[in-house]
Amino acid sequence: MEMKELYDQYETYIDHEVTLSGWIRNHRKQKEFGFIDLHDGSCFATLQCVYGNELTNFAEIQTYRVGSTVKITGILIPSPAKGQKVELKATKVELLGDCLENYPIQPKRHTKEFLREQAYLRPRTNLFQAVFRLRSVISMAIHSYFQEHNYVYVTTPLLTTADCEGSDQMFKVTTLDMNHIPMDEEGKVDFKEDLFRKETFITGTGQLHGEAFAMAFRNIYTFGPTFRTEKSNTKIHANEFWMSEPEIAFCDLDQLMDIEEDFLKSVIRYVLDHCPDEMKFLDQFVEKGLLDKLNNVLTSNFVRIDHKDAIDLLLKANKDWEFTPSYEGDIAKEHEKYLTDYFHGPVFIKNWPKDIKAWYMKLNEDGKTVAAVDLVVPSAGELMGGSQREEDYDRLMERISTMDVDRSTIEWYCNLRAYGTCVHSGFGMGLERLVMYITGVDNIRDAIPFPRTPGNCEF
Amino acid sequence: MEMKELYDQYETYIDHEVTLSGWIRNHRKQKEFGFIDLHDGSCFATLQCVYGNELTNFAEIQTYRVGSTVKITGILIPSPAKGQKVELKATKVELLGDCLENYPIQPKRHTKEFLREQAYLRPRTNLFQAVFRLRSVISMAIHSYFQEHNYVYVTTPLLTTADCEGSDQMFKVTTLDMNHIPMDEEGKVDFKEDLFRKETFITGTGQLHGEAFAMAFRNIYTFGPTFRTEKSNTKIHANEFWMSEPEIAFCDLDQLMDIEEDFLKSVIRYVLDHCPDEMKFLDQFVEKGLLDKLNNVLTSNFVRIDHKDAIDLLLKANKDWEFTPSYEGDIAKEHEKYLTDYFHGPVFIKNWPKDIKAWYMKLNEDGKTVAAVDLVVPSAGELMGGSQREEDYDRLMERISTMDVDRSTIEWYCNLRAYGTCVHSGFGMGLERLVMYITGVDNIRDAIPFPRTPGNCEF
Numbered sequence: 079m080e081m082k083e084l085y086d087q088y089e090t091y092i093d094h095e096v097t098l099s100g101w102i103r104n105h106r107k108q109k110e111f112g113f114i115d116l117h118d119g120s121c122f123a124t125l126q127c128v129y130g131n132e133l134t135n136f137a138e139i140q141t142y143r144v145g146s147t148v149k150i151t152g153i154l155i156p157s158p159a160k161g162q163k164v165e166l167k168a169t170k171v172e173l174l175g176d177c178l179e180n181y182p183i184q185p186k187r188h189t190k191e192f193l194r195e196q197a198y199l200r201p202r203t204n205l206f207q208a209v210f211r212l213r214s215v216i217s218m219a220i221h222s223y224f225q226e227h228n229y230v231y232v233t234t235p236l237l238t239t240a241d242c243e244g245s246d247q248m249f250k251v252t253t254l255d256m257n258h259i260p261m262d263e264e265g266k267v268d269f270k271e272d273l274f275r276k277e278t279f280i281t282g283t284g285q286l287h288g289e290a291f292a293m294a295f296r297n298i299y300t301f302g303p304t305f306r307t308e309k310s311n312t313k314i315h316a317n318e319f320w321m322s323e324p325e326i327a328f329c330d331l332d333q334l335m336d337i338e339e340d341f342l343k344s345v346i347r348y349v350l351d352h353c354p355d356e357m358k359f360l361d362q363f364v365e366k367g368l369l370d371k372l373n374n375v376l377t378s379n380f381v382r383i384d385h386k387d388a389i390d391l392l393l394k395a396n397k398d399w400e401f402t403p404s405y406e407g408d409i410a411k412e413h414e415k416y417l418t419d420y421f422h423g424p425v426f427i428k429n430w431p432k433d434i435k436a437w438y439m440k441l442n443e444d445g446k447t448v449a450a451v452d453l454v455v456p457s458a459g460e461l462m463g464g465s466q467r468e469e470d471y472d473r474l475m476e477r478i479s480t481m482d483v484d485r486s487t488i489e490w491y492c493n494l495r496a497y498g499t500c501v502h503s504g505f506g507m508g509l510e511r512l513v514m515y516i517t518g519v520d521n522i523r524d525a526i527p528f529p530r531t532p533g534n535c536e537f
Numbered sequence: 538m539e540m541k542e543l544y545d546q547y548e549t550y551i552d553h554e555v556t557l558s559g560w561i562r563n564h565r566k567q568k569e570f571g572f573i574d575l576h577d578g579s580c581f582a583t584l585q586c587v588y589g590n591e592l593t594n595f596a597e598i599q600t601y602r603v604g605s606t607v608k609i610t611g612i613l614i615p616s617p618a619k620g621q622k623v624e625l626k627a628t629k630v631e632l633l634g635d636c637l638e639n640y641p642i643q644p645k646r647h648t649k650e651f652l653r654e655q656a657y658l659r660p661r662t663n664l665f666q667a668v669f670r671l672r673s674v675i676s677m678a679i680h681s682y683f684q685e686h687n688y689v690y691v692t693t694p695l696l697t698t699a700d701c702e703g704s705d706q707m708f709k710v711t712t713l714d715m716n717h718i719p720m721d722e723e724g725k726v727d728f729k730e731d732l733f734r735k736e737t738f739i740t741g742t743g744q745l746h747g748e749a750f751a752m753a754f755r756n757i758y759t760f761g762p763t764f765r766t767e768k769s770n771t772k773i774h775a776n777e778f779w780m781s782e783p784e785i786a787f788c789d790l791d792q793l794m795d796i797e798e799d800f801l802k803s804v805i806r807y808v809l810d811h812c813p814d815e816m817k818f819l820d821q822f823v824e825k826g827l828l829d830k831l832n833n834v835l836t837s838n839f840v841r842i843d844h845k846d847a848i849d850l851l852l853k854a855n856k857d858w859e860f861t862p863s864y865e866g867d868i869a870k871e872h873e874k875y876l877t878d879y880f881h882g883p884v885f886i887k888n889w890p891k892d893i894k895a896w897y898m899k900l901n902e903d904g905k906t907v908a909a910v911d912l913v914v915p916s917a918g919e920l921m922g923g924s925q926r927e928e929d930y931d932r933l934m935e936r937i938s939t940m941d942v943d944r945s946t947i948e949w950y951c952n953l954r955a956y957g958t959c960v961h962s963g964f965g966m967g968l969e970r971l972v973m974y975i976t977g978v979d980n981i982r983d984a985i986p987f988p989r990t991p992g993n994c995e996f
Contacts (some may be wrong), residue, residue, distance in 0.1 A: 080689055080755065099787045101752075101957050119755030119786065120687055147957040163844065175928070175958035183956075198746075198949045201753035211754070214690035221680050228541055228579055231673035235969075235987045236762055237777050239994045249732075250715055251708045251739070251764045259718060267715045272706075273776065274994035275764055280653070287657075287987055287996070293560075294660035295670065296539065296578030303695055303761060307712045307732055318696050327578065328558045336897045469634070490657045490996055494930065497642075497658065498560045498606040499634035509692075528694045528746055535698045535733035537746070537949055 082120035088154065090166050094131040096166070098125065099174065101202070104185040107140045113140070114171070115185075116150060122207055122249045122355040126159065127152060129168040138173075144185060145177030145202075183385075190524055195476040197528050197537050205364070205519075208356035210527060212349065213513050219348035220301060220322055220509075223341055228323065229297040234284030236303070239276040240487030248279040249305055280305045285323050285438075285504060286491045289467065292325040292493055302509075311522045314459075316510065318530040325504035330464045331449040334503040335426050338453055338462050339380045342424070346372050349516055365518025372455060372516065378423040385409070385430045385447070388417060406431050409452070411459055418456040425514055427452050435479040439465040441473060451505075458515035464505025471495035541580040547613065547623050555625070556610040557584065557635065558798035559878040560661070563644040566599045573601070573630070574644075575609060580668055581814040585618065586611060597632075603644060604636030604661075649983055656987050656996050664823070664978075667815035669986060671808065672972050678807035679760060679781055679968075682800055688756040688783060695762070698735040699946030708737040708764055710995040739764045744782050744897075744963060745950045748926065751784040751961055752953055758783040763967075768991045772980045773918075775969065777989040784963035790899075790908040790925045793962040794885050797912055797921050798839045799831030801883070805831050824977025830915060831975065837882040837932055844868070844889045844906070847876060865890050868911070869916055877915040886911050896940040900932055910964075917974035923964025 081098055085089055100118030115124040127150050135144045152168035153169060159165065166372065182188075182196050183203060193200040200206045224231065238252060253273040254260065262268040271275050284300040291298045304321040350357060350372065361368040368422055383391075385405075392403035392413050401410040409417075409427060417425050428451040429442060439448035449466035468474045474495055479484055485492070513525040523529040528537045540557055543550055546616040560929035569590045586609050588598055602605060611627040618624065637968030638640065641647075642662060652659040683690065697709060711718065712732040716895055721727040728735050743759040750757045763780040785796065792921040809816060820827040842850075851862035851872050860869040868876075868886060876884050885909040886949045888901060898996050908925035911917075927933040937944055944951070972984040987996045 080687065099959070100755075108764075119751075119753055145957045147841065147959045164787055174960075175954075177957045178955045197951070198749040199753075201750055207753070210691070210750070211689055213692075214684075214688075217690050218680060218684045221677060225673075225677045229673075230670055231676050231764065232669070232986055233676075233779055235777055235985075235989055235994075235996075237764075237989050237994055249710045249712060251710055253708060254713070256709055256711070256718065256736075257724070259715065265716070273768065273991055274989070275992050276994065277715070278994060290657040291660055291986065292578075293668070294578055294658075294666065296559075303692065305696075309732065318694055320692055414942075434873050493658070495634075496637045497640050498604045498636045500558070500606045501633075526694075527691055527750065530694055530696050530733070533734050535694075535696055535737060537694075537737065 079306055080120040081116070081118045081123070081125055084121060084125070084154070085121055091154045092156060093163065094154060095169070095402045096154055097110045097149065098149070098166070098477070099149045102142060102144050102146050102148060104319070104410055105142060105144055112140055114148070114150070114168075116148070117202075122204075122208075122211070122359065125163060125164070125166055126157065127166040127168050127171070129171055133171065135171070139171045142171075142173060143177045143179060143181065145181040145183060146173060147175035148172060149174055149176075150307065170268060172448055190521065194523055194529075201527070201531045203349075204359060206524075207514070208353075208359050209517050209519055212353055212356055212360075212517050213509070213525065213527075215349055215511055216345060216516060217301070217320075217509065219345040219352075222348065223344045224299045225295075227297065229299045230291065230295040232284070232288055232291045232298045233299050233302060234287035234300050236278050236280050236305075237274070238281040239274060240281075241277070241279055241484065245312065248282060250517060251278045251280055264266075266385075282306060283321075283323065283506070285506065286488065288323050288325040288504065289491065289502065292327045292504070293498065293500070295490060296327045297324070314511070314514075316522045316526060316529050316531055319522070320509035321506055322509065323504060323506045325502065327500050329503045330501050331428060331451060331499065331503060334464055334466065334505060335380070335382060335428070335451060338426075338451075338464065338505055339424075342453075342461070343376055344418060345512070346516065356522055360518050365457075368518045374422075380426055380453070381421040382423040382426040382428060383417075385427055388413070388427050391420065392416060406433065408434055409454075414454040414459045422443055424453060424455045424461075435465070437477045437483050438467050438474070439476065440468045449503075455515060458511060461511055461515060462505045464503060466501065466503040469495060469499045469501055471499065521530060539577070539579040540577045540582070541865055543584070543613070544580055544582060550613045551615060551623065551924050553611060554628070555613055556608065557625070558606070558608045561601060561603050561605050561607060561636075564601060564603055571599055572608070572742060573607070573627075575607070575625075576661075581663075581818065584625055585616065585632070586625040586627050587622060592627070592630065594630070598630045599990060601630075601632055602636045604640040604642060605632060606634035606636075607631060608633055620855055626832040649980065653982055653988075660986070664820060665983075667812075667818050668972065668976050668978055668983060671812055671815055671819075671976050672968070672984065672986075674808055674811045675804060675972055675975060676760070676779075676968065678804040678811075681807065682803045683758045683783060686756065688758045689750065691743070691747055691750045691757045692757050692761060693740075693746035693759050693973070695739050695764070697738050697740040698733060698734070699740075700736070700738055700943065701859070706766055707741060708766055710737045710739055717928070739766060742780075742782065744784065744965065745947065747782050747784040747963065748950065748961065749965070751786045752957065752959070755786045756783070757924065759989055760968075770991055773970070773973075773982045775985060775988050775990055778981070778985065779968035780965055781968065782963060782965045784961065786961045787957050788962045789960050790887060790910060790962060793923055793925065793964060794839070794841060794887070794906060794910060797885075797910075797923065797964055797994075798883075801920070804971070805834055805975065812955075817979050824916075827977045833881075834883060834914070839883045839885055839912070840880040841885040841887060842876075845888055847872070847886050850879065853961060865892065866912075867893055873913040873918045877913055883912060883914045884918075886913060894924070896936045896942050897926050897933070899927045900936065908962075914974060917970060920974060921964045923962060923965045925960065925962040928954060928958045928960055930958065
């Protein structure tokens with residue numbers, strides 16, 4: 079049986095014989111008995127298994143190393159030890175898989191840097207048991223929210239021949255032999271031999287495709303891997319990460335903020351319900367006050383403030399900013415922190431200066447700002463970025479030509495405005511950012527099973 | 538309000554005023570009144586909206602074209618027309634977005650080939666409303682099954698510097714300027730300038746990484762996009778598709794088949810529960826007998842047969858095979874069809890000749906076969922492929938060297954057998970194959986929102 083099943087109904091198993099298979103997390107040996115902390119991966123907790131020298135292979139059991147796989151049969155009994163309700167009085171301990179003595183994951187504190195070098199083993203530690211189960215549960219919370227609200231999950235393509243995002247920010251993809259790239263007469267790559275017969279990239283967003291589906295299914299969302307070629311070695315950048323991009327027809331910026339707020343609260347509630355043990359551990363050992371922070375989000379109403387009013391606030395703050403707040407400029411990390419501190423919770427910053435935002439965002443009446451909104455949250459900064467999309471064909475065309483976007487590969491996208499356009503909005507949320515916010519881990523490398531960062535594509 | 542909400546509780550809305558926004562699917566005009574079939578994407582059905590010449594903008598409404606976006610207010614009334622319970626007696630019809638006259642999706646039968654060329658508009662047709670909502674619901678059924686059974690969702694990386702799958706089958710990924718690839722002294726690409734400083738690929742499987750996580754979480758699954766460079770222009774091949782790869786610790790081949798069977802039945806049950814309208818449409822217009830086929834799966838016990846016994850059967854069949862069945866060989870499409878016909882349902886074919894299967898599969902006692910299993914289903918062929926993995930370090934090493942696999946980049950994978958190995962198994966299932974099986978569409982291009990096939994990476 080699985081340990082989770084046992085713990086879920088431990089009272090019914092007391093005084094009964096059970097058999098568990100798992101890995102030795104810790105092994106304390108004494109002369110006449112020993113203690114094995116067994117972990118089987120099905121839940122966060124371990125189970126203490128006590129064996130005595132009445133077992134015929136007692137001496138052999140004492141040689142079982144941490145990390146080994148064992149099968150233990152025994153009687154579940156109430157535990158005399160503090161902090162655990164039950165323990166297993168072993169009647170049989172069997173070795174299933176030995177573990178070499180040089181096993182890197184020993185029952186002691188390892189640095190996160192060391193564990194990153196053991197990426198394939200680190201999920202066996204408490205920290206990564208918590209983080210990666212939460213990553214899974216958060217992913218499910220995202221799917222559940224959207225499916226329960228009648229959104230259609232759309233898997234948008236990663237391969238694209240459109241370079242409207244700027245090809246230098248996208249990975250190039252080829253089936254050509256890179257050692258012998260065929261060149262045309264002008265000395266440029268001859269892509270005729272390549273699989274798609276065109277220069278091909280990995281796209282950085284599914285939004286454009288998502289919009290096409292929102293015009294058919296009303297509410298849709300994407301959720302999949304996303305790629306950036308950025309050479310940033312920071313705590314919040316990775317070259318491969320996951321993102322969800324909902325897109326909603328007949329939805330303006332105000333309604334979008336309603337959805338974002340409801341969505342975030344729903345995910346947090348789901349996580350607190352499903353992972354109490356993991357969250358308790360993280361609250362205790364990773365971010366003190368984590369649970370308070372999240373519970374506070376559940377009961378707060380997110381502030382909604384215009385970009386220009388946010389700048390007013392920042393300028394009035396009379397602080398010694400590293401980056402001077404500007405009505406035409408972005409909001410820096412230090413500004414986000416000030417604003418979330420000031421309002422004691424998540425803040426929507428909306429109606430941004432058009433020149434620093436994307437071409438597809440809806441131009442406001444003032445002609446100066448676009449209907450974009452960023453959600454910034456305490457300690458993690460920007461969590462979601464969204465906008466109402468420009469639904470007017472002519473105004474979209476104007477923006478495209480002003481901002482020098484290559485129209486040729488997105489004609490179809492523009493046509494959505496000619497074939498039954500409607501007010502619509504959407505946002506994007508990086509899964510890792512949310513995982514970091516909810517688990518308290520402060521480095522994206524610890525929020526991704528096998529992170530890819532510049533110079534680092536191991537495992 | 539959304540149309541789904543209205544239909545879900547239509548009785549409570551009868552004689553009440555409601556307002557709906559959506560697109561005109563069909564528009565029949567008569568002298569004194571008109572009929573608009575409104576579709577808002579929230580459900581499969583449309584709603585008939587009747588408007589009369591008492592409306593002040595009656596003449597204008599009559600000019601609204603198919604594909605346009607409208608907002609209609611009216612009183613919901615029981616419908617006198619056959620095949621629909623309610624209709625809307627419009628009191629106000631407002632144009633939100635016009636539709637050009639050249640709109641390709643007219644209320645008539647379009648060929649699937651034509652619709653593929655309109656990939657961004659085809660989700661607005663009945664066929665693709667059904668198929669793509671089902672794709673979404675099937676995806677959710679997959680997540681639900683695994684999460685309810687306490688599996689951890691692992692997002693394995695797509696970018697890899699390991700070419701153990703054979704680099705000619707993988708896409709190469711680079712940030713180098715392809716027009717000016719830097720070369721080293723030996724005339725080979727100098728990857729020092731590339732983002733990961735090594736030759737990089739898109740992997741074709743998450744299994745190896747999944748195994749590492751199964752050794753920590755016991756039950757895990759992946760679900761994400763997968764890539765193949767195959768130049769096959771068939772109905773079942775695409776270069777980008779989605780795959781789920783569960784991996785289960787303490788699970789042998791028999792238990793794996795139990796899981797696969799339970800999983801498939803659960804997904805079918807979920808789909809029949811959640812999409813009755815879509816399934817009815819597909820049963821009627823795409824694959825006659827579709828519902829019977831799926832209901833039959835729910836009540837059948839899947840046959841389990843050794844590869845050699847399957848070959849026996851095929852040879853005894855005394856048929857004029859295009860491919861002669863062979864004890865050392867693969868099972869062709871025509872063989873799969875014979876076997877599923879013969880057993881009237883899904884068939885597990887297990888214990889395959891080792892030379893035609895992968896290096897990581899567990900060698901059976903006979904030294905000739907491996908503990909692999911393919912699930913073949915009526916009409917769709919192979920739906921899942923799985924195996925028990927070789928958990929013994931030495932035997933794995935032997936297979937690796939016999940089959941000439943490059944060990945250098947998978948040392949970590951092999952080490953899983955040195956650090957607490959255990960019997961474990963997993964399978965892979967292509968989402969599109971399952972979508973085709975459940976919806977009855979027979980071309981993978983119609984099961985993927987924006988398909989990528991050789992020479993075709995449009996939209």
